[in-house]
Amino acid sequence: MGYFADLRQYLTRLEEKGKLHRFKGEVVKETRGVPEDQRKSFLFENVVGVKGRRYGNRVLMGCPASREILALGLGCSPEQIKEKWSQACLHPVEPEIGATGPVHEMVLEGQDLEKSGLESIGVPVDTPGFSGSVRTTTQVVTKDPETGTRNVGQYSGHFAGRREMRLAIAPPHHGAIHHVKWSRQGKKMPVAIVIGATPNITLAGATPVPYGADEYAIAGGIAGEPVKLVKCRTVDLEVPATAEMVIEGEMTDQMEAHAAFGDYPGYVYEVGNRFVPIMRVKCITHRRDPIFVGFDIGYPPTATTVLECVAIEASLYQHLKRELHMPGVLDVACHYSGGARNYIVIQMKKIAPWDPWQALNALTGFGAMLGKISIVVDDDIDPRDPEAVNWALSFRMQPHRDMRVITHRSPLLDVSAHPPDCSNEERHFPSPSGASALLIDATRKWAYAPVGLPKKEYMEQALAIWEREKLPKLDLRQPWHGYHLGYWREEDEDNAQLIVTGEYQKLWEKLGRNRVPLRGPFEA
């Protein structure tokens, strides 16, 4: 079997793996702690509005609810995603354009579009009670008007009427660069919003790639086969043939103020007077019985956090390890608690003492809003386990020697950088020198004595006894036995051997040979 032909094949696979919960009862779309390995996606098959309206679409939520669910969609394990991404960047597969596809089974245009339009789609509300928006957060397809280069980016679209959306593309993103170019030519930028593509396309849209790289080709590299595209009906853009739904349109010359909504830092984004460009819908196409993919966003982790963590991890890994030739980089871990961007741990086996700092400096250069707290740890520290990272911070670094604070950063939506009612300019770069980041080299600076746990052979004996005594099931975390870290003298080994063989007398005699007179306790 090749790659998933569409979202539905992927959902079938999730269901086989016990990772999808089908929800057949009625769910009111305006109203929403499980360990990561038990998290599931939810398919709501009977969506009604708070006023009783029935919708023709189903709604998929929490996809991906975990790294495992996303990895299932990429045909690999969670640990393999970064390498799969890196290889897909090195070996992209060009997409194929066909005449038609399931995404064109149903078309809403003309009078029908005018009468109901976006209102006919059952869209979930992400933070009911606090949100003033219903929205999509999916792949937005645009083209560079000068070169014809395509971009597929993950941006938010907020419904602003039956035929209008506020399309928020933040300045550094490629879609925003396209918009500037179209506006300078005095033309309206064509846009296609793709809902319900396969996970390879979702990941490619969410991941930063060099300007001009084709996300569809990288998605093809992940799948190992070309993504099948069709031309849109009303704009000169290409969309996946098997997507669940596409909203076609063009940017207008107007802007509108946002209402509040939940966002990645885990707070409602208090939008102030933030004005966002309006897109005019020209046509909606979709499959029969379409699935609307809601991307929940707010207090992390949400599906958006999972996707963005994996996207940043994969692109930063590719950047450090391949583009910058740092072979010591083993893993990049974006923590959910940092909303993907603000707490990043790089795991590395350093060769030179400056290796961690080259990685930290490269990270700060990779993005102005990435890595507010950035930490490098050694290869024996699990970079995804916050307690393991805190252990490294506690005993492998000294603040005055191994930390640096850098300013002139972008806070993106980090509200600790500015009060809620300041101007947009002040938000982007709070005076006098922007937001800041904390860089920490938490690797060992010299040889250490062994980790203070019994040697592996004794722990293995203890595990056998644990099982025999029917004690609670163990979920072993690293480290579960002692191991060497470079400092251990022959004499230390001899002493330890005398202890485990019960030769206390010999050890006591040996140590007792070098007694010295009592000195003051502060010399002890």
Added chain:
Amino acid sequence: MGYFADLRQYLTRLEEKGKLHRFKGEVVKETRGVPEDQRKSFLFENVVGVKGRRYGNRVLMGCPASREILALGLGCSPEQIKEKWSQACLHPVEPEIGATGPVHEMVLEGQDLEKSGLESIGVPVDTPGFSGSVRTTTQVVTKDPETGTRNVGQYSGHFAGRREMRLAIAPPHHGAIHHVKWSRQGKKMPVAIVIGATPNITLAGATPVPYGADEYAIAGGIAGEPVKLVKCRTVDLEVPATAEMVIEGEMTDQMEAHAAFGDYPGYVYEVGNRFVPIMRVKCITHRRDPIFVGFDIGYPPTATTVLECVAIEASLYQHLKRELHMPGVLDVACHYSGGARNYIVIQMKKIAPWDPWQALNALTGFGAMLGKISIVVDDDIDPRDPEAVNWALSFRMQPHRDMRVITHRSPLLDVSAHPPDCSNEERHFPSPSGASALLIDATRKWAYAPVGLPKKEYMEQALAIWEREKLPKLDLRQPWHGYHLGYWREEDEDNAQLIVTGEYQKLWEKLGRNRVPLRGPFEA
């Protein structure tokens, strides 16, 4: 029923609560991941040596393996410990001295002591394969020779022969001050090492109290009744009448080098040429069928980590809230990952912006080796949850504004401060300015928009549906619903209400009234 009369009554209570595992099979004493709420203490009832020797004592390990196990021993919940401690400091109960007690049931002295002495006790090895020591880490009783004031401190004793121990009392501790005073008078300090006291005494011994305060009286304050003491047989010191075992002796005028052993930072302590004073054993007294209490120590958490976390939390809470009159302090959380001392989070409801900094400065003044990483969080952040703390670090502080690094600290056993083979002086205060600490105010600096989760009423509905659908059991963590943090305009509330009542048209019309012409995207 009053307080536990002895360790055995406490163990009976632990067994009733499912917190004790009795291990009847043979266990070789030279030769250990479970969630905290499932952790148990272990009583090994059949201890043999690697060379086949059978020992007359049982061994208790992992006591306390969790805050809950320790709290059971103090007659309160884990959350109540700090208040219980604070009240006991304010209302101590003087101990009572009786003629005799169970601790004197068996006496080892004279020829018997000479023949077997400390070798007759079955003592567990904490990090087999790496440790060159068998040791006690329990209550050490000493007296100030000038004032007669008693001290009960938790220090390590390492067996150095049948009748000799290396007794390591680090310089700032009260037992070390006593030792200096005795030495200056040219006399040998009498010492009693108490093994298997009740948990109130264990906690009091491990917790820093003002010089001259009687730990037995604070332990009485916890119990709500006097601790019963007896006079030692060979030294002028008092020990708990129901302790399992007491080693009596006096300090000699000699010192001996340590061999390596596991310690609180989670590494083997590479002792270099660290010389430690020798104590000469004069007598061992114990109960019939005595229980030796092993304090495991090494990669955290161990029983020692749990005890030291609780001890530092209780004393720092008492210091900040009572001694320094900071009513905003709600909790102090020492993280296991920091080996109790190196990662400390203070939860506070601040009134003035400088409150968090007063608390941080007070913490640095409370101990030179406490709080290498010290963080203040708001009252809505769980200070014990590393992910909640990382969320606060990610979105409630800016490094250049809210952090300070201070130098001239003691690293204690933190090996990141100095290479392993440097001198003892350099270890204590690495040049040029000691170890350092990182202080962080991670509280909100202004009003925030609500936490980005659905309002409580919608989450309650969702929980009911979750249960109805028989989805995996939830272990809800804070926050599980959105709540206000000070910034929310009438207009925001109106918009959110229009969304949850399905009045999209009204909202769209309202927002659409203020459209403006498109500006460049970098102003958006």
